[in-house]
Amino acid sequence: MEITTEGLSAGAFILASYGIVAFMLLSMTIYIIVHRSRLKLLQEALNLEGKPNE
Amino acid sequence: MQSTEKTFLSIGVLAFIALALAWTWALVFAPTELHMGEVYRIIYVHVPSAFTAFFSAYVLLLFSIMALKKTNGSAAPLWARSSAEIGLLFTVATLATGSIWGRPTWGVWWVWDARLTTTLILALLFAGYLVLYQSLNPGPQRTKICAVLGILIAADVPIIYTSVYWWRTLHQPPSLMRPGGSTIAPEMVWTLLACLAVTLFVAGWLLTGRTRNLRLLEELEKASYEQAS
Numbered sequence: 215m216e217i218t219t220e221g222l223s224a225g226a227f228i229l230a231s232y233g234i235v236a237f238m239l240l241s242m243t244i245y246i247i248v249h250r251s252r253l254k255l256l257q258e259a260l261n262l263e264g265k266p267n268e
Numbered sequence: 269m270q271s272t273e274k275t276f277l278s279i280g281v282l283a284f285i286a287l288a289l290a291w292t293w294a295l296v297f298a299p300t301e302l303h304m305g306e307v308y309r310i311i312y313v314h315v316p317s318a319f320t321a322f323f324s325a326y327v328l329l330l331f332s333i334m335a336l337k338k339t340n341g342s343a344a345p346l347w348a349r350s351s352a353e354i355g356l357l358f359t360v361a362t363l364a365t366g367s368i369w370g371r372p373t374w375g376v377w378w379v380w381d382a383r384l385t386t387t388l389i390l391a392l393l394f395a396g397y398l399v400l401y402q403s404l405n406p407g408p409q410r411t412k413i414c415a416v417l418g419i420l421i422a423a424d425v426p427i428i429y430t431s432v433y434w435w436r437t438l439h440q441p442p443s444l445m446r447p448g449g450s451t452i453a454p455e456m457v458w459t460l461l462a463c464l465a466v467t468l469f470v471a472g473w474l475l476t477g478r479t480r481n482l483r484l485l486e487e488l489e490k491a492s493y494e495q496a497s
């Protein structure tokens with residue numbers, strides 16, 4: 215298989231596209247999980263665990 | 269850890285595994301396009317992102333209508349806010365991947381084309397919605413104002429879709445959802461549909477996650493106000 219300049223260039227564009235979307239989705243996921251755990255800690259601190267509407 | 273938390277995280281892991289498999293299929297096994305070559309594979313991330321962004325605008329519309337009908341104690345405003353966040357995320361992804369795809373195919377990163385401009389307007393509308401939501405005090409007034417804006421945002425989606433017919437644009441007309449059927453090879457269509465389904469699955473999981481957090485945050489804020497007073 216021959217490696218060409220066009221092929222490398224296409225690979226860079228493809229990698230950039232998938233990389234940006236993967237980064238955005240993973241960032242959002244980490245934010246959701248970390249935010250959830252912080253809220254849970256706050257809930258425990260306020261002694262609200264198990265109360266209605268939890 | 270509660271079982272609901274474990275279930276939620278397990279679904280998320282499943283969604284991301286499915287996304288990784290769909291992207292592997294798109295990058296390795298999908299056939300090469302005759303005219304554009306390998307770079308066309310951006311379609312498998314660009315089109316699902318765009319569709320998910322537009323779908324989020326319709327989810328925002330649905331929850332905005334629900335919020336207008338029932339203003340007190342409903343979770344609809346929180347779902348609406350989360351769908352605006354997910355919509356913004358996928359609209360930015362659409363613009364970024366489209367811009368990267370535009371460079372090798374059109375020779376430019378960006379043009380003030382009707383399709384691109386109306387999509388940029390959608391991103392700005394989502395961002396504006398979130399700024400407005402955050403800047404207003406919680407209550408029925410915020411619910412109503414944001415619901416009206418949410419309904420207006422959804423009106424941009426048909427304009428984006430028909431922009432390639434209304435104006436002379438550089439962006440190609442739809443290849444998949446067009447009158448007279450798809451112009452793409454069946455192997456590519458199935459790969460595209462798989463990527464689309466998995467992207468919607470991931471978006472649905474993110475939407476649920478954000479709404480759960482917003483609900484808990486609202487409960488905690490309410491409880492802390494009650495404790496303070």
